[in-house]
Structure formats: C-alpha cells, structure tokens
Amino acid sequence: xxxxxxxxxxxxxxxxxxxxxxxxxxxxxxxxxxxxxxxxxxxxxxxxxxxxxxxxxxxxxxxxxxxxxxxxxxxxxxxxxxxxxxxxxxxxxxxxxxxxxxxxxxxxxxxxxxxxxxxxxxxxxxxxxxxxxxxxxxxxxxxxxxxxxxxxxxxxxxxxxxxxxxxxxxxxxxxxxxxxxxxxxxxxxxxxxxxxxxxxxxxxxxxxxxxxxxxxxxxxxxxxxxxxxxxxxxxxxxxxxxxxxxxxxxxxxxxxxxxxxxxxxxxxxxxxxxxxxxxxxxxxxxxxxxxxxxxxxxxxxxxxxxxxxxxxxxxxxxxxxxxxxxxxxxxxxxxxxxxxxxxxxxxxxxxxxxxxxxxxxxxxxxxxxxxxxxxxxxxxxxxxxxxxxxxxxxxxxxxxxxxxxxxxxxxxxxxxxxxxxxxxxxxxxxx
Numbered sequence: 001x002x003x004x005x006x007x008x009x010x011x012x013x014x015x016x017x018x019x020x021x022x023x024x025x026x027x028x029x030x031x032x033x034x035x036x037x038x039x040x041x042x043x044x045x046x047x048x049x050x051x052x053x054x055x056x057x058x059x060x061x062x063x064x065x066x067x068x069x070x071x072x073x074x075x076x077x078x079x080x081x082x083x084x085x086x087x088x089x090x091x092x093x094x095x096x097x098x099x100x101x102x103x104x105x106x107x108x109x110x111x112x113x114x115x116x117x118x119x120x121x122x123x124x125x126x127x128x129x130x131x132x133x134x135x136x137x138x139x140x141x142x143x144x145x146x147x148x149x150x151x152x153x154x155x156x157x158x159x160x161x162x163x164x165x166x167x168x169x170x171x172x173x174x175x176x177x178x179x180x181x182x183x184x185x186x187x188x189x190x191x192x193x194x195x196x197x198x199x200x201x202x203x204x205x206x207x208x209x210x211x212x213x214x215x216x217x218x219x220x221x222x223x224x225x226x227x228x229x230x231x232x233x234x235x236x237x238x239x240x241x242x243x244x245x246x247x248x249x250x251x252x253x254x255x256x257x258x259x260x261x262x263x264x265x266x267x268x269x270x271x272x273x274x275x276x277x278x279x280x281x282x283x284x285x286x287x288x289x290x291x292x293x294x295x296x297x298x299x300x301x302x303x304x305x306x307x308x309x310x311x312x313x314x315x316x317x318x319x320x321x322x323x324x325x326x327x328x329x330x331x332x333x334x335x336x337x338x339x340x341x342x343x344x345x346x347x348x349x350x351x352x353x354x355x356x357x358x359x360x361x362x363x364x365x366x367x368x369x370x371x372x373x374x375x376x377x378x379x380x381x382x383x384x385x386x387x388x389x390x391x392x393x394x395x396x397x398x399x400x401x402x403x404x405x406x407x408x409x410x411x412x413x414x415x416x417x418x419x420x421x422x423x424x425x426x427x428x429x430x431x
Contacts, residue, residue: 024066024067025067025068027068027070027071027098027352028096028097029055029070029071029072029097029100029338030074030091030097030099030100030101031052031074031075031102032048032075032076032088032100032103033051033077033102033331034076034078034105034108035048035077037077037080038238038239039104039239039264041239041265041268041271042104042238042239042268043104043263043325043330044077044105044127047102047327047328047330048102048331049315049319049324049331050126050315050327050328050329050330051072051101051126051331051332052072052331053332054311054331054333054335054339055070055072057307058336064343065346068352073097075087075090077102077103077104077105081105081108081111084103084108088100088115088116089115092115092121098121098122098352098357099123099354100116100122101126102124102126102127103125103126103127103128104126104128105184106128106133106184106186107185109125109128109185110133110185113133113134113137113139113142116142117140120354121354122141122143122357122361124144124145124334124335125144125334126335127146127327127331127334128144128146128186129147129148129149129152129189129190130149130186131149132185133185134386134387134388134389135385135386136385137387138383139387139388140388143390144389145338145390145393146390146393147289147390147394147395148189149190150190151193151395152190152193152287152395153189153191153192153195153262155396155397155409156232156234156260156262156285157177157201159260159409160172160203160258161175162409163418166418166421167232167257167420173201173202173203174204175201175204176206176229177198177203177206177230177234178205178207178225178230178233179191179194179208179234180207180209180211180221180233180234180235180245181210181237182211182238182241183210183211183212183213184213186238187210187213187237190236191236206229207228213238213241214241217248218241218244218245222249222252223252225254226253226255230256231258232258233259234260235259235260236263237261237264237265237266238264238265240265242264242265242266243275246284246428247280250280250428255429255430257420258421259284259422259428260397261285263286263288263395266284266288268326269281269286269400270323273400278403279425279426279427280427280428282400282401282425282426283400283422283429285398285399285418286397286400287395287396287397288395289330289333289375290329290373290396291326291328291329292308292312292324292329292373293323294398295374296413304371311332323405326398329372330373332372333371333372334373336371337366341360341364342357342360344360345359345360348360361379364378364379365377365378366378366392368392375392376392377390377392377393378390379391396409396410397409397418399416399419401416
C-alpha cells in the first residue's frame with residue numbers, strides 16, 4: 001500500500017512538473033481605439049472590436065507558437081488626445097506592454113508616436129492615416145500597415161479623372177472640384193493630396209476650405225459651395241460634422257454630382273443611413289481599404305479566405321453585424337499582421353519583446369493578397385522619408401447603392417460602375 005502511494009506521488013509530481021514545463025507564458029498587448037466619445041461611431045469602436053476578434057482567433061489557434069497566450073489590455077482613448085496620452089503612459093509604465101495596437105484618430109497618433117518611440121514601445125497603427133504620423137520623423141518603433149492620407153486624397157481625384165466621360169467632359173481640366181476638410185492632421189493630410197493631384201490634372205479647384213470638426217454650424221460652408229457649383233465635393237471629416245454638413249446641405253438646396261468622403265464617418269454607411277435617412281445617404285462615396293466581405297477571395301492567397309470567413313462569423317456572432325464596417329476590417333487585418341510579426345519575433349529572436357518585434361517587422365515581406373485587408377505588407381526601413389509605413393497598401397473607392405457597399409474604383413477590384421453623376425432621386429443631385 002505504501003509503495004503504491006509513493007508511486008502515485010511520484011507520478012503526480014512528474015505530471016505537475018510536465019504541466020509546468022508546458023504551461024504557456026502570457027504576453028500583453030494594449031488595444032486602444034476611441035471606444036467612446038465623438039469618434040466611436042465614426043469607426044473607433046469597430047476598430048477595437050475587429051482587433052479583439054483577431055486576438056481571440058489567434059489564441060484559439062494556440063497563441064504564438066503554442067508558447068504564448070496573448071492577453072489584450074483594453075484601453076479607451078475617449079476621442080481625446082490628452083486621454084490617449086495618459087492611457088499610453090499607463091500602459092507603458094504600469095501594464096508594461098511591449099505593444100500598443102490601435103489608434104483611430106490622426107490627432108491622437110501624431111503626438112503618441114514620439115512618446116512610444118522614446119519609451120521603446122511598439123506603436124502599431126490600425127486606422128489613423130495622416131502622413132504626419134511618420135513623415136520625416138525617422139521613427140523606429142512605429143509601424144503602420146494602414147495606408148496614408150495622401151493615398152486617400154490621390155484616389156478621389158484619380159477616380160474622377162478615370163470617370164470624366166460620365167461627368168460629360170473630355171478633359172480633366174474641365175472638372176470642377178471643391179475640397180472641404182476638418183482642419184486637424186487627418187483632414188489636412190488628405191486635403192493636401194487632393195490639391196496636389198488636382199493640380200497635376202489641371203482640375204479647377206473652385207473652393208478650398210477647412211473647418212473645426214466640432215463645429216455646430218456649417219451653413220457658411222454650404223453657402224460657399226452653392227456659389228462655387230462644384231461637380232464633386234471632396235470632403236474629409238469625422239462623424240458628427242459629416243451628418244451636420246449633409247443635413248444642412250439638403251436644407252439649403254446644395255446641388256452637386258458627387259459627394260466623395262475620405263474614410264472616418266463615411267466608412268459606416270448603415271450608421272449614416274440611420275442618422276440621415278436612406279435617400280440622403282444613397283450614392284455617397286467613401287475611400288478606404290475594402291471591408292473584408294467585399295474582397296474577392298479568389299484573388300487572395302489561399303489561406304486568407306478561411307481567415308476572413310472566420311472573422312466575419314465571429315464578428316457577427318458577437319456584435320450582430322453580418323457586414324462589419326470597413327474600420328472593423330482595418331482593426332482585424334492590421335492586428336493580424338502584428339500577430340504574425342510577433343510570431344516571427346518569437347521564432348527567430350526568442351521572445352516577442354518590443355525590440356524583437358521591431359526587428360521582425362523590418363523583415364516582414366507579405367505579397368499582394370496575403371493579408372485579410374487584401375494588400376501586402378513591406379515596411380519602409382529607418383532612414384527613409386516614411387520609415388515604418390507599409391509600402392504595399394492602398395484604399396479603394398466605394399459607393400453606397402441600394403443599401404449595399406459597392407467598389408467602383410479601381411477597375412481591377414470594382415463590383416459595379418459608379419452611379420456618376422448621382423441620379424436625380426438623390427436630394428443633393430443636380431436637377
């Protein structure tokens with residue numbers, strides 16, 4: 001009996017030792033978007049949700065190399081740069097995270113980047129697009145798989161140039177555009193690219209005006225637009241200002257052939273429709289990376305389709321949205337690339353520390369079609385003008401047509417031809 005008991009103890013001890021040997025380590029990553037405040041419905045909340053789904057999926061597959069479970073430390077920037085900076089300092093100094101994943105607003109990303117750089121903490125940007133986040137800053141701990149604001153501004157002008165016949169013109173220099181924008185880093189970045197690209201094609205810029213996105217009245221801007229009579233309005237705004245502008249435009253009788261938005265609140269067409277009604281939301285354009293459900297999976301790498309399917313199922317199961325907004329895909333797809341990078345760091349350098357993730361990120365080389373966002377990933381190295389920026393990403397032009405997001409540019413990805421000029425049943429259409 002005594003021998004049996006001793007044998008049992010030995011076996012139990014061995015089993016305990018084996019469990020200890022095989023127990024996974026924990027690695028924290030902060031996940032921070034604007035979950036509350038004015039920017040939440042504009043995409044901050046969707047970005048947070050998408051990123052957390054990516055973490056859940058990665059842990060369900062065994063974590064990092066079956067050695068590390070990822071522990072998300074959730075944080076809310078509350079649509080405020082001051083709050084975001086305080087939260088980042090807490091995450092760095094108290095939570096000791098090697099990575100802060102997220103950031104919806106460029107007005108937050110711009111001041112946060114040098115703080116993470118100083119503390120040698122990775123800032124992995126999912127959504128914020130301003131060129132100023134990385135331009136000429138030679139940051140070594142900041143990586144952005146997301147496209148840059150200048151690409152948004154270029155895309156809207158290229159779309160008009162490629163569809164000038166629909167507008168009734170033979171040359172781009174006949175097109176009249178109005179450029180309106182919130183006057184923070186995000187809006188200014190897109191605006192600058194709008195103007196530069198319009199100048200390239202000698203398009204007529206009939207209005208160029210910024211505004212505070214927190215304003216309660218945009219009637220003076222609407223009056224100027226009415227006087228300038230643009231073929232297309234290129235607007236860069238967040239969320240409340242987009243709703244305010246379109247409502248006042250309808251009330252004051254503004255007419256145009258196209259309203260083209262550049263991300264932010266324009267990305268969530270169903271939400272805009274709830275706020276503005278289907279008639280006003282119909283035919284509006286948005287520029288962003290394509291939502292996962294709009295990608296042609298046949299054009300992606302074979303392994304990406306099932307990942308997208310699982311993301312969409314999990315997102316719908318948890319948040320009851322079968323067609324998540326574009327910002328959910330940005331949060332998910334760009335978080336997925338981070339987790340791949342962390343696995344490279346652990347495999348090649350021994351652990352997913354900030355320094356090892358930084359080294360691994362500079363080696364990431366994902367071809368076109370190799371991510372859940374559709375494009376590839378290759379980060380600009382230190383010393384380049386846009387160090388840390390993904391050089392293989394791009395947005396597309398989408399339009400809300402009959403309650404559905406359709407890709408209308410570029411031709412290689414489009415699902416329908418653009419409804420341009422907007423049909424006369426649109427309240428802002430030229431009658």
